[in-house]
Amino acid sequence: MSEKVKKRTLILDIANHLEVSIATVSLVLNGKAKQSRISDAVAQRVLAYVNEVGYKPNHIAKSLRTGKTHVIGLVVEDISNPFFATVAWMIERQAFERGYRIIYCSTDNNPEKARELLTMFHERHVDGYIIVPSEGIEEEVTNILREHTPTVLFDRFLPNLPTNYVIVDGAQGTYQATLHLLAQGFSRVAFVTTDSVQTQMEARLDGYTKALAEQAMAPKVRRLAVTKDTEKVIADIQEFLQANPEIDALIFSTNYLSIYGLEAIARLKMRIPDDVAVISYDDHDLFRLYTPAITVIAQPIESIARNVIDILLDELKHPHAKDTSLPQQILLQTELVVRQSSIRKKAKTTVVRKKTLHS
Amino acid sequence: MSEKVKKRTLILDIANHLEVSIATVSLVLNGKAKQSRISDAVAQRVLAYVNEVGYKPNHIAKSLRTGKTHVIGLVVEDISNPFFATVAWMIERQAFERGYRIIYCSTDNNPEKARELLTMFHERHVDGYIIVPSEGIEEEVTNILREHTPTVLFDRFLPNLPTNYVIVDGAQGTYQATLHLLAQGFSRVAFVTTDSVQTQMEARLDGYTKALAEQAMAPKVRRLAVTKDTEKVIADIQEFLQANPEIDALIFSTNYLSIYGLEAIARLKMRIPDDVAVISYDDHDLFRLYTPAITVIAQPIESIARNVIDILLDELKHPHAKDTSLPQQILLQTELVVRQSSIRKKAKTTVVRKKTLHS
DNA sequence: ACAATCCACTAAAACCATTTAGGAAGCCTG
DNA sequence: CAGGCTTCCTAAATGGTTTTAGTGGATTGT
Structure with missing residues (x-):
């Protein structure tokens, strides 16, 4: 009957016990003792008691009052993609240490869902x-x-919006990869990408075409509709390869396309x-372990x-006055990690044997 | 100067505009119009206007009042592990549809961190x-x-605690896998696992030893310290294989051990x-694509x-009175997905060739 | 005709903290 | 000794909702 309900400790309990006001406790707890001229003696008492009973302010009440949720x-596009998963995980780590929590969701590249998520975050008053x-x-x-509200985009950006962003120089990455293939003696390099016109995809394509253009070679590009239907994508790539037997090298614009490839x-x-x-553009566990190991254009995930x-x-720390500060826009470089999949075996001989194989 | 600050609409604004009380608006919005005998006419007016101005109650205030955060x-142990990532993603999806949000973190199997996360969740008043x-x-x-607070464990459980949980019958899985290997003619089957004594790991080991015991065969088990140091783990496995050249089949107790393997x-x-x-116990993209494809004991992730x-x-919907209801404890079955890596090629002949190779 | 019941709402408390304006007490100063 | 300064704290407003207890007036019952 008289079930003793163990109520959470409130700031009021602290104040009552110490015979000071709620305000005093709050000020001390928020490090404003000095500027509010709370005596050291009282501040110490408060701190000691709070520590003793392990009082933690109610986050929700705090948020309601301050408007900050921390x-x-x-x-992200897809949290199950190792690229995004790793970036997310690193971000979470860093943020956690500085007192912020991350709440994440995937859009699956669906604008509808992206919009939903954004309004949901807004409703939840994310900082x-x-x-x-x-x-x-x-x-x-x-x-x-x-x-x-402080905002940073990454992986790609919205060209018409003056936002902060962090992106990778995909054009340089594919440019370099293409040159590498040509240097290895592959002469019919094709590029397989998605039908997306997002900035990062266009850049990757541009690097490839630029490299070929410099050699006065014609590009061979296949744009695939991104779809949930794995089999469809695989079949499309098969069809592309069969229809173009002269192709002797492939660059895929994303890690999952490479896997299908x-x-x-x-x-x-x-x-x-x-x-x-x-x-492959973008690395993956699989590519290291595959036989042969797959050469990749690696993105600087940690960076x-x-x-x-x-x-x-x-x-978040220094709320910039409206538009005084320009957005920060950062472009990072890729690294070409050469593995067996792009290395021509034993020069000429191999070529001969290859021709034999084809006949 | 007179910067027009667009304030968020409040329930008070709605009430003022419609010339009803705040309570009325709130009751209507929470579907309690009927039981509070608000007239249909008023209810309609409220709904219509709320819709028109797109008012959404402040989540934080709501949480403060109701004690529910939704x-x-x-x-999880490691959100970058595809098993956990996939389960998390499915859970998120389902929860989202029913109005709940997920906030997730990885423990990396570090009890310290697990405790931190749990208290953080507690502070955040998760439902x-x-x-x-x-x-x-x-x-x-x-x-x-x-x-x-409603709680469900999965993948493993705490034997002494009467909690809800959902686990997989790992013992059955490894038992079946071992028999499969024996049936294929492999006679020296070893088991590589971690040094963890968690329930799921012990079960997987048990299935293996039971299968061998039934054939009166001696088990060969290697327990590896789980560590961040990838190279160390790989080296350990190499060493194990070299020290025991008679081994002709390996079962790994987790997908990441298999990858190192x-x-x-x-x-x-x-x-x-x-x-x-x-x-491998537990599937992974890599195993499907590896050459040869790797046989796995697949877990019923969706289930x-x-x-x-x-x-x-x-x-969450029916807050069960204290201890009236027993915890729900569910055991799901695995599925052995046989791929090339566990199929003996061309019977006897292969054995002979193998011996030659070894000599 | 007077009490009881309904009806359709509403006032105000509660949730739990932060923060600002100000107040009491003690000391100094001229 | 009145007025001004400090020093150290506190009362009360604030944030935005939910929910309980009630209210005033109409209707019904006897």
Whole structure:
């Protein structure tokens, strides 16, 4: 009956016990003892007792009063993609240490869902946003900017919006990869990408075409519709390879396209790199372990995470007056990690044997 | 100067505009119009206007008042592990549809961190917990149970605590896998696992030893210290294989151990399954695509997620009186997905060739 | 015709903290 | 000794909602 309900300790309990006011306790707890001229003696007493009973202010009440939630909303394309998962994880780590929590969701590149998530974050009063923008969410992002909520985009950006962002120089990456393939003696290098027109994808394509253009070679590009239907994508790649037998090297513009590509190549019983060389944009566990190991254009994941979180936390700490400060826009470099899949075996001989194989 | 600050609409604004009380608006919005005998006419007016101006109640104020945050805390071992990532993602999806948000963090199997996360979730007033318990957090979980916050464990459980949980019959899985290897003619089957004594790991080991015991065969087990140092783990496996050349088949107790194992096997220039057959507990993209494809004991990921979220949401909806209801404890079955890595090629002949290779 | 019941709402407390304006007490100063 | 300064704290407003207890007037019952 007289169930003794162990109530959470409140700031009022602290104040009552110490026979001071609520305000005093709160001020001490928020480090404003000095500026509010609370005597050291009282401050010490408060701290000691708070510590003793392990009182923690109610976060929700605090948020309601201050308008700060200490939560950052993170919107990525697909959290199960190792690239995003790793960046997210690093961001979470950093943020955690500085007292911020991350709440993350995937858009699956669906603008509808992206919009939903953004409004949900807004409703939840997140203090800041980290966004991998899918197409068609300019309006929502504009709204966020208008409210001056700190925001950083990464992986890609929205060309018409003056936002902070951290991106990777994909053009340079694919340019370098293409030259590498040509230097290895592959002469028919094709590029497989998605039908997305997002900035990062266009850049990757540009690097490839630029490299070929410099050699006065014609590009061979296949744009695939991104779809949930794995089999469809694999079949498309198979079809592309069969329709263009002259291709002797492939660059895939994302890690998951590469994985489908490897499957397609395996099904066609083609061999890497003898029948076709392969380079993937963006690394993956699989590529290190695959036989042969797959050459990749690696993105500086750690650096991306660090830059994103630094910019965001900086803005959270120093709320910049409206438009006085320009957005920070950072471009990071890729690294070509050469593995067996793009190395021509034993020079000329191999070429001969390869021709034999084909006949 | 007279910067027009667009204030968020409040329930008070709605009430003023419609010339009704705040209470009326709130009751209508919370579907309590009928039971509070608000006339349909008024209810309609409220709804219409709320819709028109797109008013959304302030979540934080709501939480403060009701004590409900509609947030579920999800603690996994490692969110970058595809198994956990996939389960998390499915749970998130389901929860989202039913109005709950997930906030997740990884413990990296570090009890210290697990405790930190749990108290953080507690401070944030999550409505429910989903936990992959690492060792040594019985006390924290007990605290949670005492407060009657709905909680579900998965992947493993805490034997002494009467909690809900959803686990997989790992013993059955490894038992079946071992028999499969024996049936294929492999006679020296070893088992590589971690030094963890968590329930799920012990079960997997038990299945293996039981299968061998039934054949009156001696088990060969290697327990590896789980460490961040990838190279160390790979080296350990190499060493194990070299020290025990008679081994002709390996079962790894987790997907990441298998990945290290594949690397070790590759470095020793051993061939799968000719020199050693391989089965992994838990599937991974890599295993489908690896050459040869790796046989796995697959966990019913979708079913795990569904059961977890169903149990949790059910408890959230019907707050069970203290201890009237027994915890729900669910055991799901694995599926052996046979791929090339555990299939003996061309019967006897292969054995002979293998011996030659070894000499 | 007077009490009891309904009806359709509303006033105000509660949730738990932060923060500002100001107040009491003691000391100094001229 | 009145007025001004400090020093150290506190009362009360504030944030935005939910929910309980009630209210005033109309209707019904006897």
